Amino acid sequence: MDNNKGREAVIQVKSLIMTLKKQGLSFFQTDMPLVLLVVLAAIGIPQVVVKDLQLFSFESILYKALTIGPFLVYLAIALFRKNKRPFYDFIVLGALLGLFVAVTHQITMDKNVPELKGYLKDFFSPAVEEISIRIVIFVRILVTRLIAGAVFGLIASAVYRIRQRETKNPDGNSSLSSAPLQRFAPALGLLLLAPWVGEFLLGVSPLRNILGYPLIVPLYGGGALLIRELVRRTGRSWPSLFLLAAAYGVIEAGLIDQSLFNQAFLGLESQKVTPIPILDISAYNAFSFVMGHVIWSIGVPIAIVEMLTPSRMTTPWLSKFGLSMIGVLYLIGCAIVFSFIYADEKFLASQGQLMGAAAVAITLIAIAFAINKKKDSTAPAVYRVPKPWPLGVGTFVIASLFFAKPESWAGVIMGIFILSIASLLIARWSQQHGWSLQHQFALIAGALLTYAWGGFAMTLLLWPVDSIAWIGNVLWALIAVVLLIFTSKRIH
Numbered sequence: 001m002d003n004n005k006g007r008e009a010v011i012q013v014k015s016l017i018m019t020l021k022k023q024g025l026s027f028f029q030t031d032m033p034l035v036l037l038v039v040l041a042a043i044g045i046p047q048v049v050v051k052d053l054q055l056f057s058f059e060s061i062l063y064k065a066l067t068i069g070p071f072l073v074y075l076a077i078a079l080f081r082k083n084k085r086p087f088y089d090f091i092v093l094g095a096l097l098g099l100f101v102a103v104t105h106q107i108t109m110d111k112n113v114p115e116l117k118g119y120l121k122d123f124f125s126p127a128v129e130e131i132s133i134r135i136v137i138f139v140r141i142l143v144t145r146l147i148a149g150a151v152f153g154l155i156a157s158a159v160y161r162i163r164q165r166e167t168k169n170p171d172g173n174s175s176l177s178s179a180p181l182q183r184f185a186p187a188l189g190l191l192l193l194a195p196w197v198g199e200f201l202l203g204v205s206p207l208r209n210i211l212g213y214p215l216i217v218p219l220y221g222g223g224a225l226l227i228r229e230l231v232r233r234t235g236r237s238w239p240s241l242f243l244l245a246a247a248y249g250v251i252e253a254g255l256i257d258q259s260l261f262n263q264a265f266l267g268l269e270s271q272k273v274t275p276i277p278i279l280d281i282s283a284y285n286a287f288s289f290v291m292g293h294v295i296w297s298i299g300v301p302i303a304i305v306e307m308l309t310p311s312r313m314t315t316p317w318l319s320k321f322g323l324s325m326i327g328v329l330y331l332i333g334c335a336i337v338f339s340f341i342y343a344d345e346k347f348l349a350s351q352g353q354l355m356g357a358a359a360v361a362i363t364l365i366a367i368a369f370a371i372n373k374k375k376d377s378t379a380p381a382v383y384r385v386p387k388p389w390p391l392g393v394g395t396f397v398i399a400s401l402f403f404a405k406p407e408s409w410a411g412v413i414m415g416i417f418i419l420s421i422a423s424l425l426i427a428r429w430s431q432q433h434g435w436s437l438q439h440q441f442a443l444i445a446g447a448l449l450t451y452a453w454g455g456f457a458m459t460l461l462l463w464p465v466d467s468i469a470w471i472g473n474v475l476w477a478l479i480a481v482v483l484l485i486f487t488s489k490r491i492h
Contacts (some may be wrong), residue, residue, distance in 0.1 A: 002131055030092050031085040040077070043094035044145075045068045045104050047099035051110035066297050068363050070097075071148075082163070086156030093294065094149015098142035104427075105141060117451045133346075140339040144154060144215060147336065151214040175334030187317045190305045191221030198297035200476055203458030207472025215340070218333025219256070219295060223248050225318075226326050229300045233316045234322070236371065241302070242294055243368035247361040253286070254349075254357025256334050257341040260286055261349040273407045280353065295399075303444045307437065349390055362424065385434040388442040395446025398422055403454050437491045447483050452477040 030037060047066040050056065068215060074093070083089055149210065195216045197206040205212070227244045231237070260266040260281050266329070274283040306313040342348070349357075386394070404419045405411035426443070429435055455473045463469040 007075045007473060027104030030089045031083050031247060032089045032093075033261075037089070037093050037096055040070075040073065040093055043073065044049060044097050044101050048101050049108055059240035068211060074148075074152045075155070079151045079159055079435075081156075083369050084158060086160050087150070087153035088155055091146065093152075094146040095142070097149065102128075102138045102141040102419045105197075106138060108173050136342070143339065147218075147332070148214060151217075168197060168413075170198035184317070186305050186309045186312060186465040187225055187322075189308065190216055190225050190301055191196065192235050194297060194301040195220035195226035196476075197236060197301050197451060198293070198447070200472070201448075201455055201480060202292075202296070203455030203469070203473060203476075204280060204462065205465055206459065206463050206469035207475070208466070208468050210472075215336050216333070217434045218329045219252070219337050220333070222326055222333050223252075224298050224301055226323070226330050228239055229316055229318055229323050232314055234369070236368075238299075240371050242299065243364050243371075245294040245298035247292055247368070248298060249290035250357055250361040250364065251334075252293060252337075253289040255359070256338050258291060258345075260357065261353050262345060264347075265345065270427045274409050274412055279356070283409070284407050287412055287415055291415070295348060295447060298319065300444055300447050301453075303440065304448070304487055307441060307444070310437065317443030323345045338401060338432065383428055383432055385429045385432050385439065388436075388438040391439055392446045393441035396449050397446075399447050399450035400453070403450050404457075409459075441488060441491055444487075448480055449485060 024107045025427070047063070047070070050063060050066060057448060072091075072137070078090065080085070195213065196218050199216060200207075200210075200213075205216075227241060227248060231241045231244065234240075257265075271281070273285065275281075276283050316323075400414055405414045405418075455476055456470075459469045459473055
C-alpha cells in the first residue's frame with residue numbers, strides 16, 4: 001500500500017517537472033522560426049564589414065542599401081507578418097543583430113581602435129585602454145540594437161492589437177478600439193516631436209541620420225514628456241517648466257554629451273570663443289546650448305502638442321506607472337547618447353566639471369519645485385496686448401536675432417538682453433484679459449520657423465556639400481509649416 005502511494009507521488013512529481021519544462025520552453029519560444037531570426041540578424045553584417053574595411057564609398061548606392069535595407073525589412077515584417085509574440089520576437093531579433101554586429105565589428109575594426117581623450121588619456125596602459133574601448137563599443141552596439149528591436153517590436157505589437165480589435169469588432173464600430181490611441185496620442189506625439197525639433201529641424205542631424213531617430217527619442221522625447229508631466233501633475237506652470245528644461249539642458253550638455261567641456265566637440269574648436277578659464281567652458285556655447293534646449297527642444301514641442309489637444313492642455317497624460325516608465329526611458333536615452341558620443345569623441349570631463357554641472361542641474365530642479373503652484377493671476381487689461389499676427393512676426397524676428405547672435409561676448413550680452421526683455425513682455429501680456437491661445441500660438445510659430453531657417457544655416461556650417469542634408473532642410477521646413485497650419489486650425 002505504501003509502495004503504491006510512493007509510486008503515485010513519484011509519478012506526480014515527474015508529471016509536474018515535465019509540465020514546468022514545457023511551460024518554460026514555451027515561454028522562451030519565439031513565434032518566428034529561429035532560422036528566420038538568424039537570417040534577419042545576419043543581413044546587418046555586410047554593412048559593418050564594408051564600413052570597417054572601407055570596401056567602397058559611403059556615398060555609393062550599394063552602401064546606402066546595405067545601411068537602410070535591413071531596417072526596411074524589419075519594418076515590413078513588423079507591419080505585414082502575423083505574429084503572436086511580436087514584441088518578444090523583435091527583442092530576440094535585436095539581441096541577435098547586436099551580437100552579430102558587435103562580434104563582426106570586433107574582428108573587422110582590427111587595429112583601428114579609437115583612443116581615449118580627456119583626463120583619461122594616458123591613464124591606462126595601451127593594452128588595458130584597447131580592451132576597455134572594445135568592451136564599451138561591444139556593449140554600445142548590443143544595447144542600441146536591442147532598443148531598435150524594441151522599437152520595431154512596439155510597432156508590430158500595435159499592428160497585432162489593431163488586427164485583434166478588427167477581428168473582435170468586424171462591424172467597424174471603432175469608438176471603443178480607438179479610445180486607448182486617443183488617450184496616449186499626446187504623449188506619443190511629444191515623444192516623437194521633441195527629437196525632431198531639437199535635432200533634425202535644427203540641422204545638427206542631417207536626413208541621412210534618420211535611421212538613428214529611434215535612438216534619440218528616449219533622451220529628447222522622454223525628457224520633454226517627463227518635464228511636462230511633472231509640471232502638470234504638480235499644478236505648476238511655465239516658469240517651473242522652463243527651469244526644469246534648463247536643468248535638462250545642463251544635464252545633456254554637461255553630463256551626457258559633455259559638449260560644454262569638450263573643446264573639440266564636433267571638430268569645431270568652438271570652446272575658444274568667450275572662454276571662462278576658471279570653469280574651462282565657453283560662455284557663448286553654454287548659454288546657447290542650454291537656452292536652445294529650454295526654448296526649442298522642450299518648450300516649443302510641449303506647447304505645440306498641448307495646442308493640438310486643447311481639452312487636455314493642463315491635465316496629466318500618463319498614469320503614475322506611465323510616468324515612472326518615462327523616467328526609466330529617459331535614463332536609457334541618457335545612456336544611449338553618452339555611449340555614442342563617447343565612442344566618437346573619446347572625451348570625459350573632469351570630476352570637478354561633472355560635479356559642478358550636476359550641482360547646477362539639482363539647483364535648477366529645486367527652484368522649479370520651490371515656486372508656488374500656479375494661481376489665477378489674470379489682471380485687468382492695463383497693458384495693451386498686441387494682436388496675434390504682429391506678435392508672431394515680432395517673435396520670428398527676435399528669435400532670429402537671438403539665433404544669429406555673434407559668437408563673442410557681445411553676442412552673449414545681446415542674447416541675455418533679448419531673453420530678458422522678451423520674458424518680461426510675455427509675462428506682462430500673458431496676465432491680461434486680452435491674452436488668448438492665438439497669442440500663444442503666435443509665439444510658438446515664430447520660434448519654430450526660426451529653427452526652420454536655422455537648419456539651413458547649420459547645414460551650411462556642418463554639412464555644406466551634403467546634398468541629402470539640403471534636401472532634408474527643405475523637407476523639414478515644409479513639415480514645420482504644415483504642422484503650424486494644422487495646429488492653427490485646431491485652436492480655432
